[in-house]
Amino acid sequence: MTYTGLDLLNNPFLNKGTAFTKEERKTNRIEGLLPPFVQTLDQQVAQAYEQYGTKPTPLAKRMYLMDLFNENRTLFYKLFSEHVYDFMPVVYDPTIADTIENYSHFFLDPQNAAFLSIDDQDDMESALKNATGDRDIKLIVVTDGEGILGIGDWGLQGVDISVGKLMVYTAAAGVDPKSVLPVVLDAGTNNKELLNDDLYLGNHHERVTGDNYYAFVDKFVALAEDLFPDMYLHFEDFGRDNAANILNKYKDQILTFNDDIQGTGIITLAGILGALNISKEKFTDQVYMSFGAGTAGAGIAKRIFDAMVEEGLSEEEAKKHFYLVDKQGLLFDDTKDLTPEQKPFTRSRSEFANADELTNLEAAVKAVHPTILVGTSTQPGTFTESIIKEMAAHTARPIIFPLSNPTKLAEAKAEDLLKWTDGKALVATGIPVEPVEMNGVKYVIGQANNALVYPGLGLGAMAVNAKLLSDGMINKAAHSLGGIVDPTEAGAAVLPPVSKLDEFSMTVAMGVAQQAIEEKLTDVKDAKKAIDDIKWEPKY
Numbered sequence: 001m002t003y004t005g006l007d008l009l010n011n012p013f014l015n016k017g018t019a020f021t022k023e024e025r026k027t028n029r030i031e032g033l034l035p036p037f038v039q040t041l042d043q044q045v046a047q048a049y050e051q052y053g054t055k056p057t058p059l060a061k062r063m064y065l066m067d068l069f070n071e072n073r074t075l076f077y078k079l080f081s082e083h084v085y086d087f088m089p090v091v092y093d094p095t096i097a098d099t100i101e102n103y104s105h106f107f108l109d110p111q112n113a114a115f116l117s118i119d120d121q122d123d124m125e126s127a128l129k130n131a132t133g134d135r136d137i138k139l140i141v142v143t144d145g146e147g148i149l150g151i152g153d154w155g156l157q158g159v160d161i162s163v164g165k166l167m168v169y170t171a172a173a174g175v176d177p178k179s180v181l182p183v184v185l186d187a188g189t190n191n192k193e194l195l196n197d198d199l200y201l202g203n204h205h206e207r208v209t210g211d212n213y214y215a216f217v218d219k220f221v222a223l224a225e226d227l228f229p230d231m232y233l234h235f236e237d238f239g240r241d242n243a244a245n246i247l248n249k250y251k252d253q254i255l256t257f258n259d260d261i262q263g264t265g266i267i268t269l270a271g272i273l274g275a276l277n278i279s280k281e282k283f284t285d286q287v288y289m290s291f292g293a294g295t296a297g298a299g300i301a302k303r304i305f306d307a308m309v310e311e312g313l314s315e316e317e318a319k320k321h322f323y324l325v326d327k328q329g330l331l332f333d334d335t336k337d338l339t340p341e342q343k344p345f346t347r348s349r350s351e352f353a354n355a356d357e358l359t360n361l362e363a364a365v366k367a368v369h370p371t372i373l374v375g376t377s378t379q380p381g382t383f384t385e386s387i388i389k390e391m392a393a394h395t396a397r398p399i400i401f402p403l404s405n406p407t408k409l410a411e412a413k414a415e416d417l418l419k420w421t422d423g424k425a426l427v428a429t430g431i432p433v434e435p436v437e438m439n440g441v442k443y444v445i446g447q448a449n450n451a452l453v454y455p456g457l458g459l460g461a462m463a464v465n466a467k468l469l470s471d472g473m474i475n476k477a478a479h480s481l482g483g484i485v486d487p488t489e490a491g492a493a494v495l496p497p498v499s500k501l502d503e504f505s506m507t508v509a510m511g512v513a514q515q516a517i518e519e520k521l522t523d524v525k526d527a528k529k530a531i532d533d534i535k536w537e538p539k540y
């Protein structure tokens, strides 16, 4: 289809704005619709960055960038690619949480997303076709908005997380923005604030659950597979009751990925390996404690467990290294309301003289002496000074990752963790944090956010059009992030810096594509060529 006139200027995938040449303006019937001076992409970038600089807050900056995104994807991504480190916290987490909470009130543009309602399922096929037009979709990020970061149920407003995750795919790994589709499944919301808000743009009813909900998800997956057979399907921020069920249902059938379970598992494993590279301790000696054993917490535990088994431990032996703490305290095999994902990691009360007292994190840390403590609890400030000091009293280099997002929900601040442990803690956080200066050492804080890994993983899998996303490919991604940070430098980070996100995303993509070839999950033979062929760059 050829677009001309205003249709062309209003198409963000094709629009070049003031960079349309005189000749293009003539052939595309846009003469007179733009100021006469023809700009280069670099000039547009300079102008946009100048504007960006005038915006006073991260939220205002994000709104400006979204306008640019809505107008002209090439310009947006060229600008983003030149300022990845600065823009990540603005475009993505934590600022994205503000726009999700206010989505209906801020609404200006649907941003080429597909809005699929549980109440209009007969329209689902048309909706997907309308949203894509003549574009060939290779990547979908879908959410139902029930478990947005740690801020809970935001219903249809969660669509912003689908849009935001896709932005990072392109900025970090060069996924062609024309080939992506953000999707929200609107099954209702249990968020009273939204249900009582006349301006809320989603369905004004409680969440549909059970068979009807799963039939809705099923219908979407089947239609999307049918319409876009080469697609990589990324699930994001589903609720704890559904996320793992959905992954387990589809992972052996189609090329699909759950970011909160698998992406977070990969980046946390990579962070732990990075930390052990600094402390020179042995992986299989570690005692792992998860605080908040939900979608992410249990997903991470499973990934670390699998890695211990790969290191040669038997499953029975590996299991002894894990302790999960959730609302009920340390999880035992007889604890009530265990999720299926928690069950494999529960302990027996007979292991402890005071089992009945282990109902909170502090008691659990005292009883277990973990060497690794990972927070995915959504409970801010719960890694207290006394808990951290207790942990540090029993291990030389405690590995402590407060991963709950956004910033206001983090279990602890990196600075405090370093202060309380006299610089011994090996820390990574979910959100970006500035380096901490202490006792003449600059401690660089790694960001254990799945954004450091899902773009490369997805690009690698998409480039070779893998049949499935295997454990081998996932494991490869986790091991691809080593060797970038110098572990001998004082205050070294446990993970590579976000400023190099585009570089190491390629390392991850190569490893993953190569692994898919080795596992015969693709007919492609040359991983490098496949990645070069699919990779998009922002240029006219």
Ligand SMILES: NC(=O)c1ccc[n+]([C@@H]2O[C@H](COP(=O)([O-])OP(=O)(O)OC[C@H]3O[C@@H](n4cnc5c(N)ncnc54)[C@H](O)[C@@H]3O)[C@@H](O)[C@H]2O)c1
Pocket (backbone or CB within 6 Å): 147, 148, 149, 150, 151, 239, 240, 259, 260, 264, 267, 291, 292, 293, 294, 295, 296, 297, 325, 326, 327, 328, 375, 376, 377, 378, 379, 403, 404, 405, 406, 409, 429, 430, 431, 448, 449, 450, 451
């Ligand atoms: N850094 C990352 O890449 C990353 C990735 C995924 C999730 N996260 C963060 O992890 C957090 C959890 O996300 P999720 O998707 O697993 O949510 P979830 O709702 O599935 O899990 C949260 C878990 O915390 C438990 N919990 C709640 N209050 C608690 C308390 N007082 N004590 C102990 N446990 C408690 C809940 O029972 C639940 O099991 C969020 O803040 C999210 O932003 C970070």
Ligand SMILES: O=C(O)C[C@H](O)C(=O)O
Pocket (backbone or CB within 6 Å): 093, 148, 149, 150, 237, 259, 260, 404, 405, 449, 450, 451
């Ligand atoms: O979105 C993020 O920043 C990471 C993660 O997927 C989360 O849910 O917190």
Ligand SMILES: [Mn+2]
Pocket (backbone or CB within 6 Å): 149, 236, 237, 259, 260
């Ligand atoms: Mn998430």
